[in-house]
Amino acid sequence: MQTDGSERLYKKALKLMPGGVSSPVRAIDPYPLYVHKASDSRIWDVDGNVYIDYCMGYGPLILGHAHPAVQEAVTQRLKLGWDYGTPIEAEIALAERIQKDLPSIEMLRFVSTGTEATMSAIRAARGFTGKDIIVKIEGGYHGAHDAVLVKAGSAAISTASSLGVPAEAIKNTLQVPFNDIDALSDVLEKAEPGCLIIEPVMGNIGPVLPETTYLTEVRKVTEENDTLLIFDEVITGFRLCTGGAQCLYNVTPDLTTLGKIVGGGFPIGIFGGKKEIMECVAPSGGVFNAGTFSGHPVSLTAGIATLNVLNEEGYKRVNGLGDLLRRMLVDLLEELDIRVTVQGIGTLFQIFFTEKPVKNYQDALTSDVDAYKKLAAFMREEGIFLAPSQFETNFISLAHSNEDVEYTIRAYANAFKRLCNLDVDTAGY
């Protein structure tokens, strides 16, 4: 496979941008693919290689690449201009749609990224409760702002996970493991935090599901301790089903953050929830939030067009494809006698290079990250673009087909054959 064009561009980029990229996860070893175009389930790199894409922009593209309905809506919007610095009707249309599908969101504010959404939701929770302490889940990712850049480890002493984050900025951020209700109850009772921010299905250490009653218990103990519950549904919102994880697990948070899918592949973030909390946000209240590009017309238009395509039948089909892929993958790995763990839900999937089920961040850390990297590289050579890190999630879209899944399983068979030096005939897969 020729990838000289990507290599050449990366060498140039290294002189211009830190690590040659605009976001760290894109810095694939030895160099990233430079993508020229994308359509449906496929991306083409600058060297003309084609890949079935399971990265899907890290989640926004549930309809697949370049969906005609989104393309048409955005094209029409562009003809009218694209940045006015005034409210537009599309804001109301998307807000009403979101309110209908996620009734816990009584009021919302549009921002430009998921990072801004979680930063603003936390500020609103702190402003509303008057409490500075927040709790997050170990290994949970809520974007690149100071308060949540905390290293995994002890709940008692927080250490920044990035240089440049002042100790002051994270001293009020405590952490507990996912799926551990006792640890959460304990910290809520002792520290009396203003809020808990949690991905209801973890997506940023690979997909990790809540155990049966975990989220219900999370709601119960947060309520009992006067702690606001923020569901970070930047990944899960409109991905698992129309109403997101809060609908699927029947748990009502106080605040929700959204992003990715609700912008149809254009930059967006949303935070919203109970009216009494959201009314604390400026200009109706004293919690400051603002943004030049907040509620950007193109993002709103693409978001509305995307949500208009999504329906129950579509979710059934695409989630079914996820079930099929995970089932075929489990069967393949059993046949090849490879002891790794396949996890996911709906359109999310990942192979953890560890034998035991992954229930929290510490479990995820037992994975062999080098083996995953090699597998992802072999898969690229097979024409499959997977999330390049063990601690990311792969995404299926409505543009993926059964044939794509079958091709992908054959590619996994070939890639594992190389990775594990297996002497098997993979032609039958």
Ligand SMILES: Cc1ncc(COP(=O)(O)O)c(C=O)c1O
């Ligand atoms: C759960 C979650 N929250 C927040 C964010 C931050 O969103 P953004 O990258 O749009 O700032 C992400 C990004 O992947 C995410 O997965």
